Amino acid sequence: MKPIPFKIPKSEGSSLRVQIDEGPHFYDRLHYHNEIQVTTIQKGEGILYSGNNMVQFNPGDTFILGSNIPHLMKSAKPYFSPDSNGVYSVSLFFDQNSFGSDFFHIPELKNIYALLGKSKRGIKVIDDCNKYIHQQILEMVDLKNTALIIQLLHILNEIDKTSKNYINSDVYRFSINEKDGQRLNDIISYTFNRLEEDITIEDIASIANLSRSQFSRYFKLHTRKTYIEFLNELRIESACNLLLDKKNTIENICYDVGFKNLSNFNRQFKKIKQLTPSEYRSIRLK
Incomplete structure (x- = not known):
């Protein structure tokens, strides 16, 4: 694709x-x-x-x-x-x-x-x-x-x-050839569809048909962020939707979006949203 x-x-x-x-x-x-x-x-x-x-x-x-x-x-x-x-x-x-x-x-x-x-x-x-x-x-x-x-x-x-x-910090200028475009779509699609899995850099580099170092340079060039930053942001945004269901516990949501432990989930959530998961839920469900 x-x-x-x-x-x-x-x-x-x-x-x-x-x-x-x-x-x-x-x-x-x-x-x-x-x-x-x-x-x-x-x-x-x-x-x-x-x-x-x-x-x-x-x-x-x-x-x-x-x-x-x-x-x-x-x-x-x-x-x-x-x-x-x-x-x-x-x-x-x-x-x-x-x-x-x-x-x-x-x-x-x-x-x-x-x-x-x-x-x-x-x-x-x-x-x-x-x-x-x-x-x-x-x-x-x-x-x-x-x-x-x-x-x-x-x-x-x-x-x-x-x-x-x-949505973007500055004007987005799209300039990418067909081969790189195919790679980027494969990477994003794979990540969206396997968010809850334990995705490693080696896994995603293989999807892109690049070495680990080549992949890291490629992804940073085209997205201006590391793959781990992108993955964490995607998982946190997904968690935000799940937090709107008050019956769903924060611990369950943590694992549902692919984090391995609650402390890292809380730390990444606060870093990206400037709120804890419970604070975010409280504000959104008022």
């Missing part, structure tokens, strides 16, 4: 695509496309990997992913899980030239133009306005023609005014 260049289908004469994704799980292969993507989650939870970082997604969350950022959405519960309710999202796809090459350059839209530039970092909307933005995106499925463009500008303007988390 490799990061797949997607072509977003648009109906003839349409500059903006409104897409509903509904099914057992989201598309979980690393892919990218030229269009900017605005997505709101109505049903489903899991981890969004975008650029070289990751965040949780839950119902009500809204994201903007800039042009050509490799990304995937991994559902927390497999579609065959007896307590999985499937997924549902609405996404808007457009590029900066969709409405004319100078459209976003007019003075009245300078704030939105700046926002679209920042979307190259990947954006997650985080404050109370997210509920309003979420609803506005859901309503896009019933709009047509001029009303679509007006609503899109309104949504982007509201996102610009609200608080945001950036």
